[in-house]
Amino acid sequence: MSSPRGKSLAAFFEPDAVAVFGSLREVMGTAYGVIKNMRQFGFSGVIYPINPNPSNYDEVFGCKVYPRVNEVAGPIDLAVVITPPPTVPQIVEQCVRKGVKAVIILSEGFAESGKDGAKLQRQLADVARRTGIRIMGPNTFGVVNSANGLVTVPPYTDISRIERGGVAFCSQTGSVGPHQTPLEDWAYPISKMCDIGNKCDVDEVDILDYLADDPETKVVAMHLEDVKDGPRFMDASRRLVNHKPLLILKAGRSEAGARASVSHTGSLMGSDLIYDAAFRQVGAIRVNTWHELWEVPKTLVYQPLPGGNRFAVITFTGGQGVIAADAAAEAGLTIANLSSATIHKLSSVFPRLAANPVDVGPAMSDSRSQSSSNPFSAVEQATSIVLDDANVDCATITFCCGQHLVPMYPMVVDMFDRLTHNVSKTVNVWLYGTSLPAMGELARQLQARGLPAYLDLDIAIKALGYAAYYSKFKSEVV
Amino acid sequence: MSSPRGKSLAAFFEPDAVAVFGSLREVMGTAYGVIKNMRQFGFSGVIYPINPNPSNYDEVFGCKVYPRVNEVAGPIDLAVVITPPPTVPQIVEQCVRKGVKAVIILSEGFAESGKDGAKLQRQLADVARRTGIRIMGPNTFGVVNSANGLVTVPPYTDISRIERGGVAFCSQTGSVGPHQTPLEDWAYPISKMCDIGNKCDVDEVDILDYLADDPETKVVAMHLEDVKDGPRFMDASRRLVNHKPLLILKAGRSEAGARASVSHTGSLMGSDLIYDAAFRQVGAIRVNTWHELWEVPKTLVYQPLPGGNRFAVITFTGGQGVIAADAAAEAGLTIANLSSATIHKLSSVFPRLAANPVDVGPAMSDSRSQSSSNPFSAVEQATSIVLDDANVDCATITFCCGQHLVPMYPMVVDMFDRLTHNVSKTVNVWLYGTSLPAMGELARQLQARGLPAYLDLDIAIKALGYAAYYSKFKSEVV
Numbered sequence: 001m002s003s004p005r006g007k008s009l010a011a012f013f014e015p016d017a018v019a020v021f022g023s024l025r026e027v028m029g030t031a032y033g034v035i036k037n038m039r040q041f042g043f044s045g046v047i048y049p050i051n052p053n054p055s056n057y058d059e060v061f062g063c064k065v066y067p068r069v070n071e072v073a074g075p076i077d078l079a080v081v082i083t084p085p086p087t088v089p090q091i092v093e094q095c096v097r098k099g100v101k102a103v104i105i106l107s108e109g110f111a112e113s114g115k116d117g118a119k120l121q122r123q124l125a126d127v128a129r130r131t132g133i134r135i136m137g138p139n140t141f142g143v144v145n146s147a148n149g150l151v152t153v154p155p156y157t158d159i160s161r162i163e164r165g166g167v168a169f170c171s172q173t174g175s176v177g178p179h180q181t182p183l184e185d186w187a188y189p190i191s192k193m194c195d196i197g198n199k200c201d202v203d204e205v206d207i208l209d210y211l212a213d214d215p216e217t218k219v220v221a222m223h224l225e226d227v228k229d230g231p232r233f234m235d236a237s238r239r240l241v242n243h244k245p246l247l248i249l250k251a252g253r254s255e256a257g258a259r260a261s262v263s264h265t266g267s268l269m270g271s272d273l274i275y276d277a278a279f280r281q282v283g284a285i286r287v288n289t290w291h292e293l294w295e296v297p298k299t300l301v302y303q304p305l306p307g308g309n310r311f312a313v314i315t316f317t318g319g320q321g322v323i324a325a326d327a328a329a330e331a332g333l334t335i336a337n338l339s340s341a342t343i344h345k346l347s348s349v350f351p352r353l354a355a356n357p358v359d360v361g362p363a364m365s366d367s368r369s370q371s372s373s374n375p376f377s378a379v380e381q382a383t384s385i386v387l388d389d390a391n392v393d394c395a396t397i398t399f400c401c402g403q404h405l406v407p408m409y410p411m412v413v414d415m416f417d418r419l420t421h422n423v424s425k426t427v428n429v430w431l432y433g434t435s436l437p438a439m440g441e442l443a444r445q446l447q448a449r450g451l452p453a454y455l456d457l458d459i460a461i462k463a464l465g466y467a468a469y470y471s472k473f474k475s476e477v478v
Numbered sequence: 479m480s481s482p483r484g485k486s487l488a489a490f491f492e493p494d495a496v497a498v499f500g501s502l503r504e505v506m507g508t509a510y511g512v513i514k515n516m517r518q519f520g521f522s523g524v525i526y527p528i529n530p531n532p533s534n535y536d537e538v539f540g541c542k543v544y545p546r547v548n549e550v551a552g553p554i555d556l557a558v559v560i561t562p563p564p565t566v567p568q569i570v571e572q573c574v575r576k577g578v579k580a581v582i583i584l585s586e587g588f589a590e591s592g593k594d595g596a597k598l599q600r601q602l603a604d605v606a607r608r609t610g611i612r613i614m615g616p617n618t619f620g621v622v623n624s625a626n627g628l629v630t631v632p633p634y635t636d637i638s639r640i641e642r643g644g645v646a647f648c649s650q651t652g653s654v655g656p657h658q659t660p661l662e663d664w665a666y667p668i669s670k671m672c673d674i675g676n677k678c679d680v681d682e683v684d685i686l687d688y689l690a691d692d693p694e695t696k697v698v699a700m701h702l703e704d705v706k707d708g709p710r711f712m713d714a715s716r717r718l719v720n721h722k723p724l725l726i727l728k729a730g731r732s733e734a735g736a737r738a739s740v741s742h743t744g745s746l747m748g749s750d751l752i753y754d755a756a757f758r759q760v761g762a763i764r765v766n767t768w769h770e771l772w773e774v775p776k777t778l779v780y781q782p783l784p785g786g787n788r789f790a791v792i793t794f795t796g797g798q799g800v801i802a803a804d805a806a807a808e809a810g811l812t813i814a815n816l817s818s819a820t821i822h823k824l825s826s827v828f829p830r831l832a833a834n835p836v837d838v839g840p841a842m843s844d845s846r847s848q849s850s851s852n853p854f855s856a857v858e859q860a861t862s863i864v865l866d867d868a869n870v871d872c873a874t875i876t877f878c879c880g881q882h883l884v885p886m887y888p889m890v891v892d893m894f895d896r897l898t899h900n901v902s903k904t905v906n907v908w909l910y911g912t913s914l915p916a917m918g919e920l921a922r923q924l925q926a927r928g929l930p931a932y933l934d935l936d937i938a939i940k941a942l943g944y945a946a947y948y949s950k951f952k953s954e955v956v
Contacts, residue, residue: 029843108840108843112796112840113830113840114829114830158880158881158882158912158913159912160912160913171797172797173795173796173797173798174795174797174839175794175795175797175798175878175910176797178912179912180878180910180911180912181910181911181912182911182912182913182914182917183912184912185913185914185915186914223797225797225800249801251797251800251801251804252800252803252804253804253807254803254804254806254807254808255807256803256804256806256807256812256813257800257801257803257804257807259803259813260796260799260800260803260813260833260835261796261800289801289805289935289936290798290801290935290936291934291935291936316653317651317652317653318590318651318738318739319649319650319651319652319653319654319701319703319729320651320653320768321738322703322729322730322735322738322739323727323729323735323767323768325730325732325734325735325737325738326729326730326731326732326734326735327767328732328734329731329732329733329734329735330732334734335734335737335738351592352591352592355738357738361652362586362590362591365507365586400653400658402636403636404636432653432658432659433658433659433660434636434637434638434656434657434658434659434660434661434662435636435638435660435663436660436663436664436918437663439660440914456769456934457767457768457769458767458768458769
């Protein structure tokens, strides 16, 4: 059942025409910057810069500048406002009269800044309640939609390409944004991003409703400091979790964190135990760190859900197998008991391969001493046998990279393709080695083929643990 | 009090002359590779390749090849052996007769491989016990000494430069080695590394004794799967912890991990609770993950120990302050109560700065709107005031990087220099942003000036927590 409130958010992400209010000076953090980014990312709609002194700027990036929004002839779906706080309520009223459906207020200086700002913010909330216009923010970077090139972030820093993919982010902090994360270097598959900021109107529940129905979004990752309305939040989460995994980084978990949150958002928060219980009840995945919020979705978006929590790991050294087994226990996974058929097959590849964790090191040394042309044949054979075992639900393959291997990457990527293509198990890769650029390059190449690659072993394994948790929740509850 | 067993290890790390036994064919993982690495890293001593067919190889990298070790005229301190397992006991006997003090056995195929290998390994242990020659391994990558260019790793993968510094690593797995970690990309400050492998003679206690007295080593990081002799281990650890911090990654923590360890090392392990209590009793820092083992030492080696656990954090957004406060609570730190003088000084820089976590975002926006020439002046002022507060023991400074900032790095690095120079607080930096190369580059530049830089916020803060833990232990017990 779709939510009318969620539906009303379409104008934020899929507008045909956008008005941008603010300074057109070529400096950081202005309307000029917003328009520049929209152009750079190839926004497919019409852009109307609105500036009371249009004589200074006839046009910006080929867009005609208007002194007032009501002088624009065509319809406008979305307004983006980055003007001094006292001017904002009036601008929103003008937008209402023009029939604009949604407004993003990038400006800072509202409830987060003190009494005067809080008063202005209440005025905005009143307009929204009274007129039905939807407002995101204030104090937000706004939205990203990788499908239509909509990026409302003013370029405080450089944003490069944003890859179209299945992960949506929603946050209450600007730092979960495209202007503060290496999305291009990570080859990160983004569907939508948004920052609900001070939440004078649009809140986490609206976004959950919208993303639940968004066909581009396969996984939702959410940073929250507070939840405004518990029951509504639980309903919306439950509905979303029916269709796709929901990760939540709820900051202010500790007493110290909660105090810090009150002081910067002004909003009061409930006990963390209550949040914890609520998230568990609706089947949301509660992640604990900033890095988990970014890293875990990769496995969920690229890989099928595991049938259970039986884990296998393929390593180049026995020592790493032990470390991985510890990480698996921590992540709620069990070490899969390989079937006797698998043990037999592994033994015929190399006698000491027949255990999980699967240490391919000795077999690789052996093939090296035989000057084999493919140093990874033991890796491929062993991994293929293990992934074929019905006792195995999920696996991490560890792989050591170095600059000297870069020329062999086409062969390596093909191997991983063969190993994971048409395999219904949940698989990811941990890359380590002597060269960070070589590790990063292989990670990008593997992810381009749909295999999530990690530079942190624990997070790779945790991602499988969270996937198993969600899979179990779905099978039992949904 | 120095240990005679520890002293006897000098030949492993500081030999004047090294014999290398094994194949001189130009393939991976041979004696040829060992010699190549020693030459490449500028080993300052004499190298004697030993190969029974010297007619094939008159010399290797300018080193004359000898058919047998007893034909070498001068004294030999260390032998490195990479020959088939059945040949090894005899080679060690030859070394004994030649007066060699220490032998590293790189070869695999001993206790880790089955009954026959275990029998060969017992022979090696017997020779050591009977003759006093010291043996490291088998099944090891051997040693690294950044001071004299000694690297006994055969180049399975490329190893680049190893930076001389204060962190020593000792492990029971080859994967904590220079051939499997991006030491150069991390600009990692190494004193010594060693892999004790199957521990037929030299064990973790010998290494602790040696490193306790090693003036180049300021911090010791150890990977262990088992401890052979609990009381000796505790004595040696206690003595080392008097002088320098000891980090331990004890793998096989979980039941699954312990089982995996037994299967690949053949050694039985005690209950993890006993290890935990023992480590706590001697003041060792027990880290939980592979990444912590690598990342935590950077703060300990570059920064002074904190006087307490009162933590401050400087962030560009309020949201990150809350996340950092949660991480601090998790790491055993408390959020420092800033003094009223500090609050007053911060307020005079910018009204909303006066709290910890210190969110410099609004002050930066403000200076940006005034087109200030230095966008980081608020960061510098606020951080300087906070680090000056007697209520603050340690701090993490967060900093957002991007390619567009790279030209400003000299200014940024100078700022961090001014902030941390002559400051007695324990400080590190978390770098995030839009470009991984830009983040990596700033990390390298800051670390070159002695400021530890992290790309993972939680580990940065954990490192401070561990430093506070060690500092407290030292002040109470030592």
